[in-house]
Amino acid sequence: ADPIKVGILHSLSGTMAISETALKNVALMTIEEINANGGVMGRKLEPVVVDPASNWPLFAEKARQLVSQDKVAAVFGCWTSVSRKSVNPVFKELNGLLFYPVQYEGEELEKNVFYTGAAPNQQAIPAVEYLMSEEGGAAKRFVLLGTDYVYPRTTNKILRAFLKSKGVADADIMEDYTPFGHSDYQTIIANIKKFAAAGKKTAVISTINGDSNVPFYKELGNAGLKATDVPVVAFSVGEEELRGVDTKPLVGHLAAWNYFMSVKNAENSAFVKKYRDWAKKNGVPNADTVVTNDPMEATYVGIYMWKQAVEKAKSTDTDKVIAALGGQTYKAPSGFTLTMDKTNHHLHKPVYIGEVRADGQFDIVWKTKEPIRAQPWSPYIPGNESKQGI
Amino acid sequence: MFRLILSGRMLGLALWLVLAAAPVRAALDPSLLAGFAGDFQSRMNAIEALGVAGGDDARRVLDALEAGNLGVAADKAVIVDGDTVRDAASGEALAGGRDDVELITVNNRVRRTLAGARAALALTSADRAERLGAAITLGDNPNETLLPVFERALAAETDEEIRGILARAAARINLASPDAPTRLRAVRALGESSDPAVKNLLEGLLQKHDGDWVEAHEDVRAAAGTAIAAIDRRIAVAEGVGTVFSGLSLGSILLLAALGLAITYGVMGVINMAHGELLMVGAYATFLVQGLFRSHLPAWLDWYVAAAIPAAFLSAALVGVAMERLVLRHLYGRPLESLLATWGLSLVLIQAARVVFGPQNLELANPAWMSGGVELAAGVVLPYNRIAIIGFAVFVLTLIWLMMQKTRLGMFVRAVTQNRPMAGCVGVPTARVDTLAFAIGSGVAGLGGLALSQIANVGPAMGTGYIVDAFMVVVLGGVGQLAGAVWAALGLGIVSKFLEGWAGAVIAKILVLVFIIVFIQKRPQGIFALKGRFADG
Amino acid sequence: MRTPFTIRLIQSTPRSGWLAIALFAAVTLAGVPLAHLVLPESNPLHLSAYTVSLLGKILCYMVVAVAMDLIWGYAGILSLGHGLFFALGGYAFGMYLMRQIGRDGSYGADIPDFMVFLDWKELPWYWAGSDAFLWALFLVVAVPGIVAFVFGWFAFRSRIKGVYFSIITQALTYAAMLLFFRNETGFGGNNGFTDFKRILGHSITSPEMRVTLFALSAALLIACLVLGRYLVTSRFGRVLAAIRDAESRVMFIGYNPLHYKLFMWTLSAVLCGLAGALYVPQVGIINPSEMSPANSIEIAVWVAVGGRGTLVGAVLGAGIVNLAKSFFTVTVPEYWPFFLGFLFIAVTLYLPDGVVGLWRKLRARRAPPAAPVAAAAPRRTADRPGKSRDDAATTAKGATA
Amino acid sequence: MLKVENLNQYYGGSHILRGLSFEVPVGKVTTLLGRNGVGKTTLLKTLMGLVPAASGSIGFGGRDITRAPSYQRVRAGIGFVPQGREIFPRLTVEENLLMGLATRPRGSAIPPRIFDMFPVLRQMMGRRGGDLSGGQQQQLAIGRALAFGPKLLILDEPTEGIQPSIIKDIERAIRSLAATGEMAILLVEQYYDFARALADQYLVMERGEIVMRGAGADMDADGVRQVLSV
Amino acid sequence: MMQTTELDRAEALAAAQAAERANQSREQWEGEATIGHVVKPGELDLSHNVILYLDDITVSFDGFRALNRLSLTIDAGELRCVIGPNGAGKTTMMDVITGKTRPDSGKAFFGQTIDLTRLTEPEIAHAGIGRKFQKPTIFEQHTAFENLELAMKTDKRVRRTLFASLRDDERDRIAEVLEQIRLTGEADRPAGLLSHGQKQWLEIGMLLMQEPRLLLLDEPVAGMTDDETERTAELFVSLAGRHSLMVVEHDMAFVEALGGKVTVLCEGSVLAEGDLATVQADPRVIEVYLGR
Ligand SMILES: Nc1ncnc2c1ncn2[C@@H]1O[C@H](COP(=O)(O)OP(=O)(O)OP(=O)(O)O)[C@@H](O)[C@H]1O
Ligand SMILES: Nc1ncnc2c1ncn2[C@@H]1O[C@H](COP(=O)(O)OP(=O)(O)OP(=O)(O)O)[C@@H](O)[C@H]1O
Ligand SMILES: NC(N)=O
Ligand SMILES: [Mg+2]
Ligand SMILES: [Mg+2]
Secondary structure (H helix, E strand, O other), X not given: OOOEEEEEEOOOOOOOHHHHHHHHHHHHHHHHHHHHOOOXXXXXXXXXXXXXXXXXXXXXXXXXXXXXXXXXXXXXXXOOHHHHHHHXXXXXXHXXXXXXXOOOOOOOOOOOEEEOOOOHHHOHHHHHHHHHOOOOOOOOEEEEEEEOOHHHHHHHHHHHHHHHHOOOOHHHEEEEXXXXXXXXXXXXXXXXXXXXXXXXXXXXXXXXXXXXXXXXXXXXXXXXXXXXXXXXXXOOOOHHHHOOOOOHHHOOOEEEEOOOOOOOOHHHHHHHHHHHHHHHHOOOOOHHHOOOOHHHHHHHHHHHHHHHHHHHHOOOOHHHHHHHHOOOEEEOOOOOEEEEOOOOOEEEEOOEEEEEOOOOOEEEEEEOOOOEOOOOOOOOOOOOOOOOOO | OHHHHHHHHHHHHHHHHHHHOOOOOOOOXXXXXXXXXXXXXXXXXXXXXXXXXOHHHHHHHHHHHHOOOEEEEOOEEEEEEOOEEEEOOOOOEEOOOHHHOEEOXXXXXXXXXXXXXXXXXXXXXXXXXXHHHHXXXXXXXXXXXXXXXXXXXXXXXXXXXXXXXXXXXXXXXXXXXXXXXXXHHHHHXXXXXXXXXXXXXXXXXXXXXXXXXXXXXXXXXXHXXXXXXXXXXXXXXXXXXXXXXXXXXXXXXXXXXXXXXXXXXXXXXXXXXXXXHHHHHHHHHHHHHHHHHHHHOHHHHHHHHHHHHHHHHHHHHHHHHHHHHHOHHHHOOOHHHXXXXXXXXXXXXXXXXXHHHOOOOOOOOOOHHHOOEEEEEOOEEEEHHHHHHHHHHHHHHHHHHHHHHHOHHHHHHHHHHHOHHXXXXXXXXXXXXXXXXXXXXXXXXXXXXXHHHOOOOOOOOXXXXXXXXXXXXXXXXXXXXXXXXXXXXXXXXXXXXXXXHHHOHHHHHHHHHHHHHHHHXXXXXXXXXXXXXXXXX | OOOOHHHHHHHHOOHHHHHHHHHHHHHHHHHHHHHHHOOOOOOOOOOOHHHHHHHHHHHHHHHHHHHHHHHHHHOOOOOOOHHHHHHHHHHHHHHHHHHHOHHHOOOOOOOOHHHHHOOOOOOOHHHOOOOOHHHHHHHHHHHHHHHHHHHHHHHHHOOOOHHHHHHHHHHHHHHHHHHHHOHHHOOOHHHOEXXXXXXXXXXXXXXXXXXXXXXXXXXXXXXXXXXXXXXXXXXXXXXXXXXXXXXXXXXXXXXXHHHHHHHHHHHHHHHHHHHHHHHHHHHOEEOHHHHOHHHHHHHHHHHHHHOOOOHHHHHHHHHHHHHHHHHHHHHOOOOHHHHXXXXXXXXXXXXXXXXXXXXXXXXXHHOOOOOOOOOOHHHXXXXXXXXXXXXXXXXXXXXXX | OEEXXXXXXXXXXXXXXXXXEEEEOOOOEEEEEEOXXXXXXXXXXXXXXXXXXXXXXXXXXOXXXXXXXXXXXXXXXXXXXXXXXXXXXXXXXXXXXXXXXXXXOOOOOOXXXXXXXXXXXXXXXXXXXXXXXXXXXXXXXXXXXXXXXXOEEEXXXXXXXXXXXXXXXXXXXXXXXXXXXXXXXXXXOOOHHHHHHHOOEEEEEEOOEEEEEEEHHHHHHHOHHHHHHO | OOOOOHHHHHHHHHHHHHHHXXXXXXXXXXXXXXXXXXXXXOOOOOOOOEEEEEEEEEEEEOOEEEEEEEXXXXXXXOEEEEEOOXXXXXXXXXXXXXXXXOOOEEEXXXXXXXXXXXXOHXXXXXXXXXXXXXXXXXXXXXXXXXXXXXXXXXXXXXXXXXXXXXXXXXXXXXXXXXXHOOOHHHXXXXXXXXXXXXXXXXXXXXXXXXXXXXXXXXXXXXXXXXXXXXXXXXXXXXXXXXXXXXXXXXXXXXXXHHOOXXXXXXOOXXXXXXXXXXXXXXXXXXXXXXXX
């Protein structure tokens, strides 16, 4: 039978290559695995890899090419929200199918997109709830620190509303942003120290974008802000990002995700091993130290969900696959059986909170009992009450 | 909140007992451990109780907890020791495998409590450093019930520094004393502090609550006012110094990022868009040296940075020589083409790094002597790595200055750039001078990369983040003017930091750029404009 | 007695040039639309929507390259901020496109989604009139034009030259990028504008609209080339080149370089703005990264690849680099920077005058040389006077002149 | 000392030097005259290796230097004062003079006779070359070429822009340099009186060719002045 | 209203006095104007037959006085030679006149009314001062023809230049000048390829095209043959009268051929002035300049 083409739309060059290359790798690995097990409906999958080069208009161009020229059945791709926004109209116009694997700010629902990363209520809100709990240190004062773009701004807007609803006063919230690629956190860390001196337990909620994290954490470590005093919980720092950081001074700082490499279960062990082996076989640089992370798991789950839906629909036709996707379940490396919501194209996901270990992995210190349904339209943003499904 | 205070009270009371009389008991009372089987809060209480109890057995349990080996099995605290599971109280091996044990998660909260418990014990230690650490830990979060502990410790303590900390900690607690003279004394003692937390505490006294002063006594309020003013002064001075330091530090980083370019572009006139990638080469060389040290000389790991200095210089210089020999050589006097070719080179070098080392950032650790910092005042820390980088910048700058101004090579380089054919006609081997100069410029860029590796990302595209800044520094200073680059870098650093304190990082960055635009209007040839009749054709 | 513009224009352009332009016009204004709209998909000559948008995008880039070449190649002013004008034109038109979404956005509100989300109740003042197509067109010209004019006026008046000028243009675009990244600025922050639906009520995704936008881009490019051609062959062009080579001498014979530079600079910015306005509906997004310094440098790179100082060169350069990029990112997604990087290096080493230089060399070779070809021929460029002096960015060298 | 044979040179398509042959003997002043644009400067540039010779040969002190790079020619002992001064504008006067010692060992001192000849250079030691007046720059260029004690001194219109009294000094200096018998001098000059006063032998160039040559003493008799004014 | 006493009255008085002074001065000025002539602002006023006044001009560079209280006037139609040792300040003086260098102090007037120290370079050029530089500066990438075209006296504003085309008479004028400077054969070659002497000529040609009222010529015959020097002298002499010329040269034969008044500059100020013979006989001039 003819192979089924699927597109992989991740930046392999430019600023985002640092994060997205691993997603391309895991997508290729998953496709190989599916092919090795007989493919989809007896047809092999043929990946079409393109490089949108961290350039947003190029994302749209490549998306159009994948869907209209290469006629791929589905596309797995994008990381930044702006890249997703750039390709959305293309998928809508051509009725294509996109799987988006990264946590994001919500406020969006597209018929042609399936979101396998977290919405704010599946990551940010639980993390803050944890910080406010006795166990998490009973924080009373919050620094919302981010890179100046939409995801941090939106997340912090939601968090501010959430904190207010929990009775935190505006005076107890400090919000600050840095430009993309900012690498000098001296002033900001001094400000945090000052803010934290008010006598109430303070925590930092970081939505700092990948590139700025190393200088941020280095400065944090050298300025002597310890996790036991002022814990930092990050939403964009995972195992892959920590590979570039000397983690010893950071032990105890936190991250919130729906998956950690350190999750212990059979699915995850297999997943990690598969990826390690694949990396070795394919000559990925530093293959012996490769790690898995949340968006990689989301990519993996997304591809399998799509496979199941195609098999259920017995067709790769977009509309049929979309119809078949709602309600699909998959036993994911995160240790839970994840369900694709019937109406809102988001996965029900568990939430984990991990503390950084000296070896760059996370100690899971808290997790939800079961997967949580996504709220892409945050109830903390006025006017969203009426919005839910597609 | 209530529970927290209560537990503090318990801890204090128990400590008082310990300090007052009790010789250390030899055995561990199993009831002390019962709390571990309960909820989170009861576990915290149990940790504190262990701290109070003291003794080697308690220590053993706390150690196990810290190592993540303490757990609960069948409502009993147990320690997992390899494959055997032992009763935490007695240390006896128990039946049952480790799979039956629910290990206690050590999170920040646990660690904090643990640290408190350990500190309470350490306050009586014979080792000064231990006592000091303990005093700092407890002094950061003093609690009224700890007062007797502090006072007793104070009575026994001879070390001035520790006494100071304990005294201020005691004073903080005494602010709540019902006795007005005690409060007054406490307020006066706290006036010596430079800690914003203390200031906040004092400010609390000056507030009105339901129409009544929080602090009833007028004299105490007046003293508090004086104390706040004194603290404010100290904080203001410390913060001023801190901001200037941050500015210097940012400036020295900009300078290190730009110095190589000041040679290759400023002096030689090659628009080197691959300059950032030379920084990257230097940083990667540093990474490789770190790797070598980790695997072969772990004992000397702290000195890998020193060993990386020649490595970073040479590797970047070698790449520079290759660039010069293969490409730039053919482009002298055609700066436009050098822009295009080096842009191409930069693409190639970035992708080469990505293919060889992978796209992710590399981990470079600050050596121990570059970690941490000196604390000028609470909140104002001068990190050692930044101090080291400032020093390094001075060092590199001196080297370059000597090279350009005091050696014949420097003069030849300048002559060749100013008039290549004529330099040949006085006997300068221009080709060799070019290569050498470019190699030195590249090598200096490599040193810049080494410095950057100590504070920021090391990854394939790290250079792209600096190229714009580097060009701005070189140009703002006045092309070809080494001194100009220094002033430009320091100026930009300090201006940035003051603006940042005032307007936030994003607006500050925008303002700095606007500042550059306006500044160039006033000095269209940079800070150190070339004066003289030859300056305009 | 002055000869009319058009006549002199015709005189100033060689016949082959006109032929090429006519051919280009025929292909882009008639051929491509027919191939996309009329030919069935099965026809091998059919052009897909993908191809039309890709070519349309590249046409816009070509306009930018021509605008860059006018100011860099002919006036010797290297702008590292042209991406800003392009983006401003794009944003100006993007505002209109956002308003055309009407209530079809996610929130179904009268104002663009990102404003709803920021709790803005009404449009900020600078969005006033943005739903009017003509006002949008006016802004497309006026905003880049005014920004360029004001910036240029101060910079040229202060006699900022060479690399100093380049760097402040870079600072300008960088500052603008950071400003536009902020949500508060009111242009959608990092996400910028996307999800366009209509222009003048017609669906933006319809083939007719696509072809119209394409043809407009082509027409703009042709207009730019014709205008550029006229400018560079006029006395104005010669004065400009003279300013590039010896500004102070130009002053001593009575021309005020400020006015000349400012005119060309502003015109160049306006052309970029127009290109940006056509670009945005074709690629479907505008965000602040268009203003990133690297983008502006890339524009200079296109021009350099094609051959600076020739209009055709700029067009070819933009075309070659962007097609190569589109091609390599698909065929060798992990290694394309090598290909592109080596392409740039090879061009500089072997084609010192860009692609156009190669073409000229080949043509010169075909025509028999008038005199015996000298052994010194390979050194030609090195010996060409002013070669080192004509560059805006050569201050270090230029100072020796 | 210098022996040029059948030298040819082109710029693009035009033939600038057409089969030139001549010799510059040591201890003598050879002057080369010719109207504007006949190729004198081109010839000197070819001698210095600034433009490659298309054909023919250049021998210096018995060595063939036709293909040698400029700096080796200087090392072999050729000093050059170019037309248009070509000083290093952003180096100080002192550094410009030190550049003249580039082929000498590090630390060599500037010979004092240069300051005897051009006292103004001593006053201006710290000033940047580009700031000097035209005539001062010309003096600097001559001083720079003399600094390392060349065996062959090539001068391209060295009197241009120099005040009369110093021209006289230069004339005396060149005389005495030649008189030591160790230096060969090739002087390109438009200033007839100066050329004639110095010439031991002369050459006249026209359209890339040497059309007249003879002993310096015969210049008037040979009607060189008339040839130049046609 | 009661308070408006002393103070107000004093103020009113002062204002009245000031108004009176202004009136007086206006009357004075107008009176002069009526007995003199009407001058349009910005137009060259040669009413005192002087085209260039330099008065007490000082220019220093980092403490070095290149011009030291220099005063000099040139009459309309005069051909003036300026000589003086290297570094005397001759080029610097021209820099001041053309606006390239701003004097630290002193006055520079073109005619009676045009204050050169307040104008920009193009404005000065427009007012009618043309200059030939010591080092020939021409547009190397343009052909000789284009160099002349650019220099041509015409409206040099952007709007006009955009739509300018060469008229036949202009073409003829360029051809005539090309002939005059012997570059007809090189008309279409890039000027950068000309030899040194040819560049000198081209620059003189550009000056001729510019038709300035005052020509400043810095060493115009450097690098020319004796024969050409003579022709140049003839050319300049023929220009005098219609134009005013200030020529800097070190070639005494040339200065002699020009035959005008000679000013000797030394260390930034005038050392001697007079006809060539007088000046040449001046022992100070011999000492610092001519030599023995
Ligand atoms: N780089 C060049 N390319 C092409 N032609 C050139 C170049 N340089 C000089 N020429 C031409 O070569 C001829 C000889 O020039 P050259 O400078 O050698 O003359 P010259 O004898 O030194 O004249 P002058 O006395 O004016 O200095 C001239 O016609 C000139 O136009
Ligand atoms: N920008 C400057 N910086 C320092 N010194 C300067 C500068 N410009 C001129 N000078 C000095 O001023 C003096 C006058 O120079 P100027 O060029 O005017 O002399 P000149 O009379 O034209 O000499 P020449 O006959 O050699 O051309 C010289 O000593 C020169 O070194
Ligand atoms: N969606 C994000 N993390 O940008
Ligand atoms: Mg010559
Ligand atoms: Mg002079």
